[in-house]
Every structure is written in C-alpha cells, then in structure tokens.
Amino acid sequence: MSNSSPHWWRTAVIYQIYIRSFADGNGDGIGDIAGIRSRLPYLAELGVDAIWITPWYVSPMADGGYDVADFRAIAPEFGTLAEGEEMIAEAHQLGLRVILDIVPNHTSDQHAWFKEALAADPDSPERARYWFRPGHGPDGAFPPNDWRSVFGGPAWNRLLDEEGVPEDWYLHLFAPEQPDLNWSNPEVRREFEDILRFWFDRGVDGFRIDVAHGMDKHPALPDIGWDDEELLAEPELADHPHWDRDGVHEIYRSWRAVAESYAGTPEGARVFVAEAWVRTEANRLARYLRPDELHTAFNFDFLKRGWDAAQMRASIDHTLGSLSEVGAPPTWVLSNHDVIRHVTRYGRAAADIAKPAGTVPVDLELGRARARAATLLMLSLPGGAYVYQGEELGLAEVEDLPIASLQDPIWERSGNKHRGRDGCRVPLPWSGEGPALGFGDAQPWLPQPTEWKEFSVQAQTGDPNSVLSLYREALSVRRSLPELSGLSGPRETEAELVWRDSDADVLMFDRGSSFRCVVNLGQEPVELPAGAEVLLASAPLPDGKLPTDTSVWLRLSS
Ligand code: NOJ
Ligand code: CA
Numbered sequence: 001m002s003n004s005s006p007h008w009w010r011t012a013v014i015y016q017i018y019i020r021s022f023a024d025g026n027g028d029g030i031g032d033i034a035g036i037r038s039r040l041p042y043l044a045e046l047g048v049d050a051i052w053i054t055p056w057y058v059s060p061m062a063d064g065g066y067d068v069a070d071f072r073a074i075a076p077e078f079g080t081l082a083e084g085e086e087m088i089a090e091a092h093q094l095g096l097r098v099i100l101d102i103v104p105n106h107t108s109d110q111h112a113w114f115k116e117a118l119a120a121d122p123d124s125p126e127r128a129r130y131w132f133r134p135g136h137g138p139d140g141a142f143p144p145n146d147w148r149s150v151f152g153g154p155a156w157n158r159l160l161d162e163e164g165v166p167e168d169w170y171l172h173l174f175a176p177e178q179p180d181l182n183w184s185n186p187e188v189r190r191e192f193e194d195i196l197r198f199w200f201d202r203g204v205d206g207f208r209i210d211v212a213h214g215m216d217k218h219p220a221l222p223d224i225g226w227d228d229e230e231l232l233a234e235p236e237l238a239d240h241p242h243w244d245r246d247g248v249h250e251i252y253r254s255w256r257a258v259a260e261s262y263a264g265t266p267e268g269a270r271v272f273v274a275e276a277w278v279r280t281e282a283n284r285l286a287r288y289l290r291p292d293e294l295h296t297a298f299n300f301d302f303l304k305r306g307w308d309a310a311q312m313r314a315s316i317d318h319t320l321g322s323l324s325e326v327g328a329p330p331t332w333v334l335s336n337h338d339v340i341r342h343v344t345r346y347g348r349a350a351a352d353i354a355k356p357a358g359t360v361p362v363d364l365e366l367g368r369a370r371a372r373a374a375t376l377l378m379l380s381l382p383g384g385a386y387v388y389q390g391e392e393l394g395l396a397e398v399e400d401l402p403i404a405s406l407q408d409p410i411w412e413r414s415g416n417k418h419r420g421r422d423g424c425r426v427p428l429p430w431s432g433e434g435p436a437l438g439f440g441d442a443q444p445w446l447p448q449p450t451e452w453k454e455f456s457v458q459a460q461t462g463d464p465n466s467v468l469s470l471y472r473e474a475l476s477v478r479r480s481l482p483e484l485s486g487l488s489g490p491r492e493t494e495a496e497l498v499w500r501d502s503d504a505d506v507l508m509f510d511r512g513s514s515f516r517c518v519v520n521l522g523q524e525p526v527e528l529p530a531g532a533e534v535l536l537a538s539a540p541l542p543d544g545k546l547p548t549d550t551s552v553w554l555r556l557s558s
Pocket of ligand 1: 062063066103174210211275336337
C-alpha cells in the first residue's frame with residue numbers, strides 16, 4: 001500500500017511520465033496506459049513514491065495533450081477509462097501514488113464548449129466561457145490587444161463565419177487550438193471542481209496544475225505595452241494583465257476545500273502541485289502555497305540556475321526561506337517535458353545554459369558527471385523532488401531530430417526559429433533491441449538516437465556504475481534515512497538543512513547530526529571530514545578526496 005501518512009507529499013519523490021514517450025503497450029509507436037502498467041514494477045523498484053502522468057485525456061494533440069477536448073475521458077490512443085482505473089489500483093498496490101495533470105487555463109478548440117461557442121452569438125452565454133472580443137481598427141482587422149502567445153505570434157485568432165466573413169477574435173495564450181477559458185465565469189469554476197471530483201472519486205491522489213499562474217485575466221484586457229515582443233509573453237514581470245494575478249488564489253482556496261473533503265477516504269486528502277512561472281525575488285511562489293491553497297509548486301528557479309555554487313546556494317536559501325514563511329515544503333526539479341534535459345544544460349558553457357536546443361556546443365561527458373552530482377544534491381535537500389522519465393538513464397537532449405519529425409507547435413509558431421521541446425520527449429530505450437529499443441514493437445513517434453541502445457534500462461541494470469544504479473541507490477538510501485525522507489513518522493523526523501563552512505565553489509550541508517552532503521563545483525579536489533563513512537558518491541573518490549563535479553553523501557562519525 002502507498003505511504004499512508006497524510007504528509008506523504010511533503011517529502012515525496014515523484015516520477016514524471018510523459019505518457020506518449022514512456023512505453024508503448026500495443027505496438028503503434030505511441031506510449032500508452034498498457035505500457036505504463038507493464039512498467040509499474042520498474043518504477044516501484046526504482047524507489048519513487050508517486051507518478052505524475054502528463055495529460056491522457058481525449059485531445060487532438062495540437063500541444064501534446066495540453067489541448068483537452070474532454071476532461072472526463074481518456075484518449076483512445078492511450079487507452080480506456082477502465083484501463084486508467086486499473087492502472088491507478090495497480091500503482092497503489094505497489095505503493096505508488098498517482099498524480100494527474102489538469103489543464104484549467106484553456107481547452108482544445110475541439111472541446112464541446114468551444115464548438116458551442118463558435119455556433120453561438122457574440123453575446124451568448126456559450127461565448128462567455130471564453131474570451132471573445134471584436135478587433136481594433138477599421139473592420140476589426142487588428143487583434144483586441146498586444147498580448148502574445150507563449151508559442152510565438154499574437155495571442156488572438158480571428159473567426160470567420162460560415163460565409164467566410166471575419167468576425168470576433170478569441171484569446172489563446174498558447175496555440176490557436178487552445179482557447180483560454182474565462183475564469184470570472186462561475187460556470188467554468190463549477191465545471192473544474194466537478195472534474196477534480198470525477199478523478200478523485202477514481203482514486204487519483206492529486207493534480208499537477210498546468211499554467212497555474214494564468215487563469216485570472218485583467219477584465220479590461222489592457223495592452224501590456226512593452227516594445228520588446230519577446231517580453232510580452234514573459235511571466236516574470238510585475239503587474240502583468242494575465243500572469244500571476246491575485247485573483248488566482250481564490251480559485252485555489254476552493255480547490256483545496258475539494259481536496260480536503262476526501263480526508264476520510266482510503267487515499268486521504270488529495271494534493272496539488274502548481275506549475276507556476278512567477279517572479280522569484282518578489283516571493284510570488286509562496287503565495288500559492290499558503291495553508292489554505294496549494295500544497296507544493298515546482299521550483300523552476302532552481303532548475304534555471306547554472307552549475308555554479310553561489311547561484312545554487314542562493315536559490316536553495318531563497319526557496320527554503322520563502323516557503324518556510326507559509327509552512328510549505330520545497331520541491332526540486334532538474335528536468336521536465338518543457339525544458340532542455342539537464343545533462344545537456346550542465347554540459348554547456350555557463351552563459352549558454354538557457355539557449356534554445358541545437359544552437360550551442362555541448363560537452364556531454366561533463367554534463368553527465370554534473371548531472372550525477374546534481375542528483376545527489378537534489379535528493380538530499382529538504383522537501384520533495386521530481387524525476388523526469390529518462391533522467392535516471394542519463395539521457396541527454398536530442399538536439400538533432402530531423403526537422404520533418406518535429407511535432408511541437410513551437411517550431412511552426414516561431415516561424416521555424418525555435419525547434420521546440422521534442423528533444424526532451426523522445427521515447428525511452430528499455431531493452432535496447434528492436435525498432436524502438438524496447439519502447440514498443442513499432443517505429444516510435446519520434447526517432448531515437450542509435451546510441452541510446454547503450455543507455456537502455458537493460459544495459460544499465462546490474463552495472464554498478466550506471467546512472468540507473470545511482471538513482472536506485474540514492475532513492476533507497478534517502479528512504480532509509482528519516483532525516484531525509486521523513487518516513488519514520490510525520491514530518492517531524494525530516495531534519496533541517498544546516499550549511500557548513502566550505503570553499504566558495506563547494507556546497508556542504510548537514511541534515512540532522514550525522515548526515516552530510518558535499519558537492520564540488522570547483523576545480524580542485526576537496527578533502528572530506530576525517531572518519532566519515534561514505535554512504536554514496538556520484539563518482540569514485542581517488543585518495544579519499546571529492547573530485548571536481550562530484551557529490552558525496554556522508555555519515556559523520558559521532
Ligand atoms: C505547460 C505544459 O507543461 C506545456 O507542455 C504546455 O505546452 C503548456 N503548459 C500549455 O498547456
Ligand atoms: Ca501505443
């Protein structure tokens with residue numbers, strides 16, 4: 001049975017499944033629920049506490065399923081509702097909690113509501129669920145305001161009536177196939193609370209909230225007014241008319257009440273994690289995690305930092321300080337389906353860390369050493385952590401996907417300027433054999449690099465030096481240490497982080513009286529404390545010293 005503590009989420013390690021690319025159970029080249037079910041034992045053995053599955057709902061897949069046409073049904077290419085329910089039960093039997101992805105900022109343009117809106121009059125209640133507006137200028141030929149789509153281009157699309165005559169525009173902060181919902185409409189609010197209950201009633205332990213900072217829009221839809229086009233879709237600027245507005249918090253207070261109403265059920269109260277890109281310095285993230293709002297949020301500030309001790313320490317300190325004010329646990333994440341895999345990021349020169357895929361040189365050997373070290377850092381910090389599928393295999397970003405295979409709408413919307421996110425979504429190599437390296441029996445939906453045969457689960461299993469072995473061991477050690485996992489009781493057993501004096505390019509901290517983590521981000525090997533027992537190291541320790549780009553977990557002698 002899953003960890004039954006009501007505080008399980010405070011220290012959970014959650015494995016992100018990008019369903020299309022995890023495992024293909026029926027041999028059509030697309031990952032699915034059957035594939036997930038066949039690999040649940042692998043995940044239980046890996047030692048994670050929960051899985052988060054990216055959207056599996058009915059969708060035309062204009063944005064990898066983040067364009068949902070029916071929130072209460074599973075896409076046939078992924079499986080059936082019955083299979084989904086069986087998967088949830090099987091995961092629970094293996095001790096794994098299940099988190100789904102909810103996408104409340106927008107629907108698909110194929111959602112029944114949007115189709116009804118298109119068929120209805122401009123002032124109809126059907127259109128009032130979205131943001132329809134007349135355009136500016138003669139004949140309304142210009143968009144209603146200057147808002148930009150995150151994927152490039154204007155955030156407005158103009159409708160044509162049946163005779164092909166242009167009429168109103170509608171808002172889409174992402175692709176045109178993802179019209180934004182109007183959250184000032186009580187019907188929208190009721191509908192989503194009902195969707196939450198639909199899945200909670202099926203045993204789902206929680207939700208990751210997509211674009212959690214985007215639902216509240218300034219009712220007057222004012223221009224943003226910045227000259228720089230790139231900045232218009234940038235969530236990290238103050239007083240934005242559609243990002244991180246105070247009105248979102250009211251939504252989360254009612255969602256929290258829905259989650260708490262499940263406290264008496266076998267799974268207990270349900271939980272939320274926010275995907276919120278907000279301003280770090282202004283402490284905006286903590287606002288989402290006040291006691292009557294969401295439980296946790298992804299810590300993108302940490303993910304964005306380069307391989308630099310001062311930067312990482314500053315991010316850790318800011319995170320711990322700001323979240324402790326609201327009593328929320330931190331989380332740590334290095335990769336996900338939207339960002340360049342961290343093996344590749346850390347293998348780049350510091351100035352290039354945020355550059356688009358395929359545009360700058362990379363040293364993958366260096367990146368892999370640092371990624372191993374970063375894993376031990378992440379898994380020994382307070383709170384919870386996210387593992388993105390394939391990072392436990394040391395996979396790098398695939399930066400040279402053939403242009404013809406690219407699926408991410410970013411490629412088209414950016415006018416073929418940015419390749420987009422497909423390079424971190426390439427299907428996993430399991431056995432290393434066959435047309436899809438064990439992902440399934442058919443050519444996968446995105447081609448895999450042939451060298452991934454050497455990175456397959458099968459190739460790495462039993463090899464004590466593999467990345468997979470490092471993750472398995474790290475998760476097992478973490479679980480066995482109450483000061484890290486908080487598992488031997490409620491959260492009280494989790495120990496605080498205390499920094500120890502070290503060189504500026506070394507991170508050294510204790511958790512409790514005998515656990516220490518040391519990360520060497522400098523150029524010289526570092527002496528380790530005398531008499532300490534090595535619990536785990538990300539690389540060999542020649543002469544008992546900690547080499548460059550290496551981490552170690554120590555048990556200090558008393
Ligand atoms: C964030 C998701 O992670 C991303 O994949 C998606 O494109 C956008 N939200 C829009 O839903
Ligand atoms: Ca399939």
